Amino acid sequence: MKKQKLLQTLLASTIVISLLAGCGGAPSSSSDGSSEAAGGELEGDITFWHSFTQGARMDAIQEAADKFMEANPGVTISIETFSWGDFNTRWNAGITTGDLPDMSTAQGTGEVIEMENAGVIRPVDDMIDNIGRDRFSQNALADMTADDATYGVPYYSHAQVMWYRTDLLENAGLEVPQTWDEFYDAAVALTENGTYGAAFSCSPNDLLSARYLNFYVVGAGGSLLNDDLTANITSQEAIDGINFWLDVYENCSPEETINYTVNDHATLFYQGTTAFDFNSGFMISGVESNTPEIADDISCAALPRVNADDPIYSAEVSHIPLVVWENSEHPEICEAFIEFLYEDENYIDFIHSVPVGMLPSLSDIAENEDYLNNETIQQFGEELDVIQTAVENGHAIGFEHGASVQASYLTSQGVIEEMFQDIITNGTDVETAAQNAEDELNEIFETMIN
Numbered sequence: 001m002k003k004q005k006l007l008q009t010l011l012a013s014t015i016v017i018s019l020l021a022g023c024g025g026a027p028s029s030s031s032d033g034s035s036e037a038a039g040g041e042l043e044g045d046i047t048f049w050h051s052f053t054q055g056a057r058m059d060a061i062q063e064a065a066d067k068f069m070e071a072n073p074g075v076t077i078s079i080e081t082f083s084w085g086d087f088n089t090r091w092n093a094g095i096t097t098g099d100l101p102d103m104s105t106a107q108g109t110g111e112v113i114e115m116e117n118a119g120v121i122r123p124v125d126d127m128i129d130n131i132g133r134d135r136f137s138q139n140a141l142a143d144m145t146a147d148d149a150t151y152g153v154p155y156y157s158h159a160q161v162m163w164y165r166t167d168l169l170e171n172a173g174l175e176v177p178q179t180w181d182e183f184y185d186a187a188v189a190l191t192e193n194g195t196y197g198a199a200f201s202c203s204p205n206d207l208l209s210a211r212y213l214n215f216y217v218v219g220a221g222g223s224l225l226n227d228d229l230t231a232n233i234t235s236q237e238a239i240d241g242i243n244f245w246l247d248v249y250e251n252c253s254p255e256e257t258i259n260y261t262v263n264d265h266a267t268l269f270y271q272g273t274t275a276f277d278f279n280s281g282f283m284i285s286g287v288e289s290n291t292p293e294i295a296d297d298i299s300c301a302a303l304p305r306v307n308a309d310d311p312i313y314s315a316e317v318s319h320i321p322l323v324v325w326e327n328s329e330h331p332e333i334c335e336a337f338i339e340f341l342y343e344d345e346n347y348i349d350f351i352h353s354v355p356v357g358m359l360p361s362l363s364d365i366a367e368n369e370d371y372l373n374n375e376t377i378q379q380f381g382e383e384l385d386v387i388q389t390a391v392e393n394g395h396a397i398g399f400e401h402g403a404s405v406q407a408s409y410l411t412s413q414g415v416i417e418e419m420f421q422d423i424i425t426n427g428t429d430v431e432t433a434a435q436n437a438e439d440e441l442n443e444i445f446e447t448m449i450n
Contacts, residue, residue, distance in 0.1 A: 043074030044330040046102035046337070049091075051084045054285075056353035064346045068337050075333055085205060085261075088412065095120060102328035103338065105155070108318040109143035109396045110408030112152040117405045117449070121323045123149035127335050131342045135362045137392070140319040143399050152321030153338060154361035156351060158280035159390035160211065160316040162304060167297040168195070168275045176301050180216065180244060183276065183304045187252040190275040197252035198276040199268050200245050201260035202421050204414030207397075208265055209245070211316060213416060214397045215278065216241030218315040220306045225398045229406040231441035233416070233434045242430050246423060258424055278303070280318070281356035281387050284380055300383045302390065314394025319361060344368065356380050359391060406445050415440050 048065070052058050058081060065077040082090055084107045094100040095118065106112045115121045128136065128150060136154055144152035162183070164176060168190055177183035187197025201208040214224055222237030232238065249257070254273075257265060269277035270290040277283065281300075288295050302312045322341070324334045340346060342362065348371050351358050355376040360366045366388075371377070377384060398407025410416070419437035422428045428436075 041074055042072045042333050042336060044333055045076040045078065046328065046330050046333050047078045047080065049080050049082060049087065049101040049104040051082055051087050051105055051107065053081055053083060054354065057350070060350040060353040064341055064350070068340050077337065100325055100327050102330060103322060103324050103334040106152060106321050106323050108320060109152065109399065109403065110411060112144045112321055112323060113146060113403050113405050114408045114412070115323060116146050116151045120326055121151050122326050122331065123151055124153050124324060125150050127338060128153055130339055135364055137361065139395065140361060143319060143396055143403050144321055146403060152323050154319040155322050156358035157317065157319045157361050157391045158282070158357065158359055159314055159387050159394055160278050160280060161300045161302060161386055161390055163269060163277045163279055163283045163298060163300045165275045165294070165297055166299050177304050179308050180219070180304045180306060184248060187248065187276055191252040196254055196274050198248055199253045199257045199265055199274050200249040201257040201265040202417045202424070203259050203261045204417040204421070206261040206417070207411035208262060209417040209420045210397065210411045212245050212278065213238065213241045215303055215315045216244055219303060219310070219313055223398070223400055224410055225401055225406060227401060229401060229404050230445065231438045233438040233441070239430060239434060242434060249424065258421060281359070281383065282354060284356050284376060285354050300386050302386060314390040316397050317391050317394035318396060356384050356387070359388060405449055409441065409444055409448065413444055
């Protein structure tokens, strides 16, 4: 799988594709959603790929598209939905087959930079200005900017925080952990009677090992990248983090999580199997859908620290963007539809499809009464504040050095996950495995970028 991903992304970086770029100025939208381009009414067909696979989000997007098409009868929007992992594979393969959308989501800022590096998406600065540049987080826009051009419009934001079962902690007489050592001790203590304290997952088809290692390393003041954007898996912070998560896997995680992906992993907490997990506000909807009887017994806190007197920090923030593809024959339709999605009513309807899971990327919407007037937002107001603070103070994994393709490859190539599997399955010592992973990542960086 990793070699396949490597080949696909290499092709994305080297194959010259023909660009069928549309022309004309930015379209203007009226309040009913009807739009006019520089040459007259909008007319044409576009394809929109997104990864909003949950029913409520999928329905919200389809309803917005239906409204837009009703107001613009010359436009057809065909929507295709993929899981995040399938989407990455699909667009990389599409570079050679020509099967690419006109517009799409992307799995965070890292994938935007991968797409920009491959030359398959176009700048969207005019659209951001039309929506209102000052309405967006400057951190979010910076993470999607390369060579002074912005390639993604932030659609919603979220951040990774520590979730826990309040009832299990209370019954065991435990406080909410503030440090990693306290977290580990509590997780071990709560591993009994079919409940696991926490889970550590290592599927190379996902990013969980890189995510968890990054939590620890950033909390210790380090980074998985050096200042020169080479991989940094052999630092003392990284070695300590690897050993920490190996202890978690050995002493309080289900054994089968060695092959778990993000969804498999999250379901353990959703169904009440684990006492702790690290996730965004999507945890709320996951629990409510699986075991609503424990929904009142979950809460979240900032990520644990190495030392109790260390400052609170944020280790992973995601701004999920909308992008316009270079091959689109109708970028003016894409731009008009995206601007339509950001109109207050449409935008709030979408954000409310997973309240607290998706935080508004527009600062004024975050204070809008219609947005705040939501049962889940009101019930989990304290948790929303924790996540919002993390959003405001963090970046995507590796983006503490600025936007880079190297940062994206930390999580998209499965190298760190395979490192953990090698240690667990084959008994490779930590330092050797870490050096092998570092060397492999640096080889990928050199191959893909230079």
